[in-house]
Amino acid sequence: MSGLFGTLNIGKSGLFSNQKVINTISHNIANANTEGYSRQRAELQTTRPYSNPSLNSSAEAGQVGTGVQVSQITRIRDTFLDYQVREELGIDGWYSGRDKFLTEIEGVFNEPSETGLSSLISKFFSSWQELSKQSETSNARTVVAEQSQALTNELNHTYNKLESIKENAQDLIKQTVFEANKILDQITQLNQEIIQVSVAKNNPNDLMDRRDLLLDQLSSKFGITIDKKIFNGINVSTKKDADANTPEGINLIQDINPDDVARLGYVSNIEPVLDASGKPTGNYNIEYYKNGDITNDANRVVVKDVALSKEEFMELDQCRVVWTDKEGKLLKSDGKSQDPTAGTPPTYPSATSIVKFTPSSGEFKGYMSVQEDVDKYIDQLNKLAKSIAYSVNAVHGQTADATKDDCLFFVNKDKATAAGEAEITAGNISINKDIIKDVMLIKTGKDGGGESDGTRALAIAQLMDKLMEVQKIKEDTDRKSFINDLCGNANFGDATKVIGTINGKTSGMKVNNYFKDVVDALGVQTQQAKRMVKNQFVLLQSFEEARASVSGVSLDEEMANLVQFQHSYQANSKIIATVDELLDVVINGLKR
Known part of the structure; x- marks a missing residue:
């Protein structure tokens, strides 16, 4: 479109685009103190131009611009800094x-x-x-x-x-199990919502901020590995502990099969099985709660007659966390789940049927x-x-x-x-x-x-x-x-x-x-722990400051941008007003 109406359309595109930019700036200012919020930026790009029609198109070079549009609203985030912060959060925990x-x-x-x-x-x-x-x-x-x-x-x-x-350490493990499972469920839900929004070719910036904040919280509890997938989806798995004989990379979050994942169960009691004379048989009845939720007795599961050596008993007693599937069935070493209540009577033959949770870092490893x-x-x-x-x-x-x-x-x-x-x-x-x-x-x-x-x-x-x-x-x-x-x-x-x-x-x-x-x-152990906490505080603070310098909201910068795009909005309004006057001359002035 050429002529005054084309100029009017260009002014309109500038007006609407600058309005979207001002909306984005306003959103940044409103969330300047929101935990986990990443600064957003509206990306401006020219709209598709057109060529001037002529009898000899080669004689008139160039194309005519048609205005501006907001191509997308992106969040400013450095994934490498996220990785560093989460690594240090695990060590700090x-x-x-x-x-x-x-x-x-x-x-x-x-x-x-x-x-x-x-x-x-x-x-x-x-x-x-x-x-x-x-x-x-x-x-x-x-x-x-x-x-x-x-x-x-x-x-x-x-x-x-x-x-x-x-006992206090075990109580904290129990609470942390419950919290970790809740965080995993929230991340799973957000992950699916993010994928749905991304499939519709939109950027779910606020949803991804919430997911990243939950990932930070999860990484402070135990070591995790995050794999990015298409449509902004992620897979989350456990990080391998070099000293543990457990399966590597147990899936916690999946973008394709969100229900085919593992969860944590809390072992509340390990009771020795006695023979007729009252002597221990070497087997144990193991009681655990699905998702660590002890508020509902329906979550209580008892695995009977599990053969444990003294070392295996000590490991399970110190760990107190086992892997289950999302329904609460125990995971075996091959990654498959088995219902411990199945059979008459329900039994597990040995400790190899129970996979203990051995975190590489985080609060769990500390406790x-x-x-x-x-x-x-x-x-x-x-x-x-x-x-x-x-x-x-x-x-x-x-x-x-x-x-x-x-x-x-x-x-x-x-x-x-x-x-x-x-x-x-x-x-x-x-x-x-x-x-x-x-x-x-x-x-x-x-x-x-x-x-x-x-x-x-x-x-x-x-x-x-x-x-x-x-x-x-x-x-x-x-x-x-x-x-x-x-x-x-x-x-x-x-x-x-x-x-x-x-x-x-x-x-x-x-x-x-x-x-x-x-x-x-x-x-010596206590001093080492105190020294590491102090060092981690300084190191983590430096990484968080670096991340904040990239993703954080600077009110001074946002106010400067606001003034800049305010002037741009007013200039585009002036263009529309000028074109309106010119059209009035063309339409109404010809009557005279």
Whole structure:
């Protein structure tokens, strides 16, 4: 179209296009403080021109422009910066989770301090030293009993607090499972909406911003891999953990088959199966909740008689998360799902039928690794308790064999008999009730050695400086194997001739030094976690600032653009007004 009407159409296109640009600028300003919002830009391009008609087209070169149009509204986003931010969010979530609980564990041990375990161990042996000097008095014996009870109470308390920390970590895992599944469901829905809008040749900018924000939140919980597909769709899968023997790339979001994806289930209970005599069979009943949703009992699933080794049980207990399909059926190692409630009775033959969730980073890895640390510290605390109980009981009972004792000093308070030492741990170690009732039962010297004989009390006091292989104690280690194999057994023979004691081993360590090594290792771990959290904060902040400089809204820039396109809008309005005057001359002026 040429002439005044063509010019009028060009002015109209400029008016409408600038109006769309101003609308986009207004949208940017309105969302300047919206989390996850990416700055949008209206792309202007010329409309299709036409050639002037003439008898000889080659004689008149060029084409006549027809105006301007908004080709698309795009969002300004750097995918590489998104990748970097999500990588660092995963590492930050990992060490933030560790720092949270390792700091709490440090508070439980409370070392070094006047009231910590290290101080109580020293006071315990010092009380025996004083008793060796005043063996005939009941006061010194009472001090030994009280110091011993203070030590066992602190061991019990520390053990119970560590168990409580582990339960808290499991509660956080349960909540994170629920949150992660909700985020995955939201991303799935947004992914389908984005694809539908893109198929219609529109840019779903705001929907993609919401999806990217959810992906950021998901990456802070565990490592993910994102694959871009056509029509702005994405596939999301898990990132492979180099130390885990799990299938690589479990699908969480799919653009083509959105329902053929995996979800997380929370293992709420792992109960051992007992035989007719009440002994563990080595199998376990595993209870988990679909999507981690424990509010509805319909989501509860019990997998019966799963054969687990000790290592497999520990891994599942520390992990507490299993892979399921979208319906809540357990995934197997081949990626296929199987209904654990199928069959009569419903059973799973082995742990290989259950795929544990082993994240490469994120909050999940932090919480799971802390549980592993807590189990390690509980085990070390049990070794400490066993070493003290076995060594003191051996000297106090004058034998390396617990079956021949007439009066144990330390006992397992959970056993039916007060004199039971079997399965003693930091959680159940206690003073023999008979000794608490009558402190004169504490043996201080050789049998028949007289009231002033303190040789036995001195031998017990000297245990503090004996080198014992505490680190080699196992769950099934009894007193006899501990004394004979780990302490360098000396003479536990005739009590009337010599007080039985231990020689010690050069490969061992003192009891107090062993505990200090445990505390030192905890301190190093905690400092590492704090250092990583601090470093990640700085690094993540720099990446987020770089992303904000690209995708963030600058009010100064938007206001400058607003003024620019306001003038452009007014200029196009002036063109239309001018053409209107010219048309008035052509149409109405010809009447005169």
